[in-house]
Amino acid sequence: DWKADLVTSGTLTNCIDPEYPPMEYYSNGTSGKIIGFDADSSAALAKELKLKIKQLATSFDGLIPALNAGRCDIVWTALYLSNKRLAVADGVPYLETGAGVVVAKGNPKKITDLSFSLCGKRMAAQGASSNEGILIAQNKVCLDTGKKGIAISSYPKVSETVGALLNGKVDGLIETDVGCGDIVSKNSKRLEVAKGYFLGDVQFAAYMNKGAALTPVVQKAVEKLISNGTLAKIAKRYNLDPEKLTSVGAPI
Amino acid sequence: MDFESKLFFEVLFSGAFLKGAAISLSLATLSQFFAILFGFFLAIFRLGKNPVLKSFAGVYIWLFRAIPALLLLLIVWNALPQLIPALRQEWYSPFLAALLALSLLEGAYMAEILRSSIMSVDEGQALAARALGMTPTQVMRKVVIPQLTRIAIPPTANEYIGMIKYTSLASVISLQELLTRAGNGVSATFRYVEYYAAALIYYLVIVSILMILQSRLEKRYAWISTTKKSGKVSK
Amino acid sequence: MDFESKLFFEVLFSGAFLKGAAISLSLATLSQFFAILFGFFLAIFRLGKNPVLKSFAGVYIWLFRAIPALLLLLIVWNALPQLIPALRQEWYSPFLAALLALSLLEGAYMAEILRSSIMSVDEGQALAARALGMTPTQVMRKVVIPQLTRIAIPPTANEYIGMIKYTSLASVISLQELLTRAGNGVSATFRYVEYYAAALIYYLVIVSILMILQSRLEKRYAWISTTKKSGKVSK
Amino acid sequence: MDFYNQKEREGFQVSLIDVQKVEKYYGDNHILKGVDFKINAGQVKAIMGPSGSGKSTLLRLIALLEPVHSGKILFNGDLIAGNSDGSRAKPESEKVLALRRRGIGMVFQKFNLFPHLSAVENVMCALTTVQGLDKKDARNQSIHMLERVGLGDRITFFPSELSGGQQQRVAIARALVLAPQLMLFDEPTSALDPELVREVLKVMEKLAEDGMTMLVVTHEVGFARRVANEVLMFDEGEIVEALPPDQFFTNPSHERTKKFLEHVQ
């Protein structure tokens, strides 16, 4: 019985790292409610399961240890779905996303795609993200084809990559399209999203412990929340494209 | 990006920052207190003759100087309750877990500081005190500790101030102190100048108060008769 | 989640970890070296009679003890190049920026440690050395420094070991050292036990080596004639 | 070794302290090579001898500040150091020693004042800590003792603010104020000015008259003559001669003593 396994009976505890608007952040910057697409969606999930929601703010390195140790039931905080992660945890995808590039206003370095226009450029990425992986792979392609490589600098938080771009340390930063939109909306005078062709083939997922009784329950509930339009409403609230909600509760 | 002073003052006097500072300060103070306690006994063990205690202290200091705080915090918060069921209760809060981890860790550092302070007390001092019939405990309390304190104050103040900033690591076990709050704000708004400037003000105030306390303590331990006005302390 | 020893060993001997450890170690070593240098002069200034230098040292120590490392790193990396165009060049790498920030910061801490060590040297020592005709510099080099070293070794070793772990903060300016590498590995795979265990092994090895060096240094500064076999050091 | 020839005072027949075949090593250095003597209650013995001969070491052993290697020391007939058969001894716990030490006072060659306490606090310190006196009584006694050594106007000064002579006088007051059964003095006047030496020696003479048992390492011939019941000549870790002062200073039998006395007188 999955209800017996809850950390606190009658409550769904979500470990969340509230440093990634519009997905999760504090309502007034440093305090107040944790809001954002993930926060609201997990709350909707709890409601669907007839539970109370508890958002447990935990910085990134502590998320999965807390899940494993039974400090929380679920980690719903804008984590990508990947095979490596699925080897140790159950994932339920909920939103499609893709990489975008933010550049200085006017795109002076002419970054138009995630392939050869990056060669010879200086790019910032959040460390160990899939986006960083894209840069590393493209760097190899650049070098293999005799072009200049990409100078990649990795920062722990998105806000620091923005700082590096604003201070001219890099020519562009790579971030999920969701993140890109948020960054530009807050720095509209100086930054813009690079236009051109960009990939869109990754998904955000909520994670549960491997083999948890909760996993199929969450999977079913998320499917329902997507089909009944609850998540679409939340997406609109945060200027996200409801089209990107995954219709298939695919790989686990 | 211009400096938005309105945002700055808002942040500076926000409840979240005040609460964050209170958590930093109380966590650091308690951790440092217990660390001094642990560290003192570890130092005594290491300088003493009992081989079991001596090697225990040696291994402890070795291990806890090596282990990164982040890792120890994760262990204390996530792994320990699996071994000790009592810790799964509500009362075992992130604050308590952080207090445990930071005290254990800092204890190893304080042990080394106190060991060197004890060594700096002249041997003749303990000899004279023992000759007066004091027990080892009395020698410690009446003669060695007052003298080592003088030497130990500045490095201990160092550790304490460092600890106040170190508490930010506890965000990994969902404790939200000052610097974590600032980081949250920056992530939400990308206005790092205002948020970090506000945090810096807090740190400057806290450190100023501590440094005043430190210099008062040091004066108290200067061992000059207070009746004298012009203190000639040539060096 | 079982412990996957294959992954553990892979990580342990991976180039990324080795490189990360090399960065931690070299950054910590260089920062500590410069910090001792700065700190020494700051300590001398603070103990000296020149009022300008004295208050400069006081303000420096106050400010740099208060400022969080994270913030100073961001300032040195992002703000400083805006003031000093030369720093916008390629050669101003994250490593150099981190070295600058950590040396400046740690200098304030070392100043306090060295000040207390200098104070612990008996006044009669400088008196006798001056009477032999030594200049203030010679008194420092030949008499005070060798004696303060003994007292300063344990807290300095503390700082150095702390510094090795502190270098992980430099990840905010895109320097990827040991703990950052481990964190990256964890976020890519969620396999934190293996990654952090591998990092811990590195730290244990590094700290063991440092502690051996420390105890060698301390023996060298025990001031007992080496000809004697049974060292009686009663306390 | 039967060179004992003590003026035994009436009423004091028990040996207060009895040192038997005591040996001491520092590493491989053989410092004390079988030291043997006793002091009856009320007696005063003086020790003379060259530097490095082990005089201070012997006093530290009697004060139980260091363990004997072998041999034994009896205080009031009780074994306080070493094994009863005089064989190689194991060090005792410090707590036991602290209790045994309480009848014995010691004044050091170097003063070893507590730098963090003022003159009067140095003297009070043991009274309040060890004897459990209340602060006011302890303070009064201490001030009185400081006045006796001529430091009535320096009671609130810290050691670092006192001249060498003043420091040594505080150290002596600190030991005397505990009024122990046996007093050990390790060259108590060697850092004092002649004027003050006499004052301090007067205090010590008064103590002797009041029946205090004392063992004094000193090179003050006058003092030894007036006060000591016996003078021990100490050389290279051994007592080479023990005589009443008259005989010791005028007609010593040992070569070593004769040579030594040339320098003293």
Add this chain to the structure above:
Amino acid sequence: MDFYNQKEREGFQVSLIDVQKVEKYYGDNHILKGVDFKINAGQVKAIMGPSGSGKSTLLRLIALLEPVHSGKILFNGDLIAGNSDGSRAKPESEKVLALRRRGIGMVFQKFNLFPHLSAVENVMCALTTVQGLDKKDARNQSIHMLERVGLGDRITFFPSELSGGQQQRVAIARALVLAPQLMLFDEPTSALDPELVREVLKVMEKLAEDGMTMLVVTHEVGFARRVANEVLMFDEGEIVEALPPDQFFTNPSHERTKKFLEHVQ
């Protein structure tokens, strides 16, 4: 104040050191109250006086270890401390003082040996650092000097491993090895055993014979008689009497001296 009556040796007419109206305060304490005297090259003067009278302070001032408040000190006719008009003086820079100090050696009441250096390194230290001798020569000279004070077998020992007497002898060797023009001794033998006192005093006598100018705080009457050209009686920060030793010890005029000598002799 014309109580100077020096046995001036032929060939030495210049005052090597000339102390004029020197005053010194510690905070509000008036320690030296106008001290006035000179020593010609080759002369030896002894200072006697009670504890706390300021003898050590005077020596520290002459050794330029502390600034004078007012008054002046001339060395070889050159002003080394104070203003030429004797008015209130500002402290000099330590670098200048270090150079001026090089002709003056000092031995302290407390030994102040460097604990991190062995006996021979303590003695060598100034030879290599200040005089720039090469290590081998410095070592040889130092060993020689240690042998002269009877420590040939202790050269590699550290201060903490030496007895009080042994430490003081190292301190004396360390000062003597620099062979300065003027030697200041602050009770150099007060912590030494009688036997060794004689040895050390012999060294000092030899120095005096070789023409060394010396100022010695001492209570060794024999030494003062044999070696000093004049003995100064010091009390409460003033020289109250200055006489050739014969007269000083047999027929002093000042009350204070008479009283003091009662204790010494």
